[in-house]
Amino acid sequence: MEPQPTSSAPASGGVHASTATAPEIRIDRSRPGLAVLELVGEHDLSTAPELRSELRDAALERRAVVVALSPTTFLDSSILGAIVGALRRSRETGLGFAFLLPEGSTPSVHKTLELTGLLSVFPVFGDADDAARAALSGVNAPSGWADPDGA
Numbered sequence: 001m002e003p004q005p006t007s008s009a010p011a012s013g014g015v016h017a018s019t020a021t022a023p024e025i026r027i028d029r030s031r032p033g034l035a036v037l038e039l040v041g042e043h044d045l046s047t048a049p050e051l052r053s054e055l056r057d058a059a060l061e062r063r064a065v066v067v068a069l070s071p072t073t074f075l076d077s078s079i080l081g082a083i084v085g086a087l088r089r090s091r092e093t094g095l096g097f098a099f100l101l102p103e104g105s106t107p108s109v110h111k112t113l114e115l116t117g118l119l120s121v122f123p124v125f126g127d128a129d130d131a132a133r134a135a136l137s138g139v140n141a142p143s144g145w146a147d148p149d150g151a
Contacts, residue, residue, distance in 0.1 A: 021073055023047045027054060034136055035063040036100075036128075042074035048082050055086035064096030064135035068128070070105040075112055087122060087140065096135030099124045 021041030028036040035058035043051065058065050067083060069075075090097035099122050101110065113119045123139050125131035 021071075025050055025054060029061075029063070031132065031136075033063055034066065034132055035061070036066045036068055036132070038068040038071060039075075039079075040071040043072065043079045044074070044076040045078045048078035051079060052082045052085070055082060055089075059086065059089050059093065059095065062093075062095065064098075064138070065090065066098050066100050066128075066131045066135050068100040068131075069109055069113075070100065070102050072109050073106050075109055080112075080116060080118065084118070090140045094138060095140065096138045097140040098122070098131045098135045100126075100128055100131040102126045 023043050023046070024040040025043075025047065026038040026040060028038070035054075037051070037054055037058075039051070055065065065086065087097050089095075099113075101113070101124050103126050110119075113122075113124075120142065123131075123134055123142050125134060
């Protein structure tokens with residue numbers, strides 16, 4: 001089953017609008033118990049509600065989640081907030097949650113995740129099969145990570 005695009009709305013504003021890839025969220029639910037959400041293009045406040053909805057649906061369906069960021073060219077704080085909220089829910093419910101961010105992916109996305117400290121709280125994988133296996137096995141934190149809140 002091919003991933004299903006759920007959005008093709010144009011990116012909102014922005015300096016790079018003429019070269020920006022229209023945002024799209026592709027969802028693959030072909031593997032039992034797993035939802036792979038591939039964020040294509042620039043994602044900001046205009047796509048955050050859709051992303052939150054898709055992440056909430058995956059949680060309600062009791063699916064582990066892999067967020068694939070290799071085709072992502074931009075993430076703003078509203079998208080990061082949606083992803084952090086979903087990670088929090090996955091930890092509360094014991095569902096797996098991972099990033100797929102292969103080496104050589106968009107440097108600006110990697111830098112955003114690094115500067116915000118999110119690379120240290122999310123399990124990040126460079127290989128799609130590794131990310132899926134980890135999420136399906138319930139991984140939702142990096143190896144050796146200790147929750148400061150004790151949750």
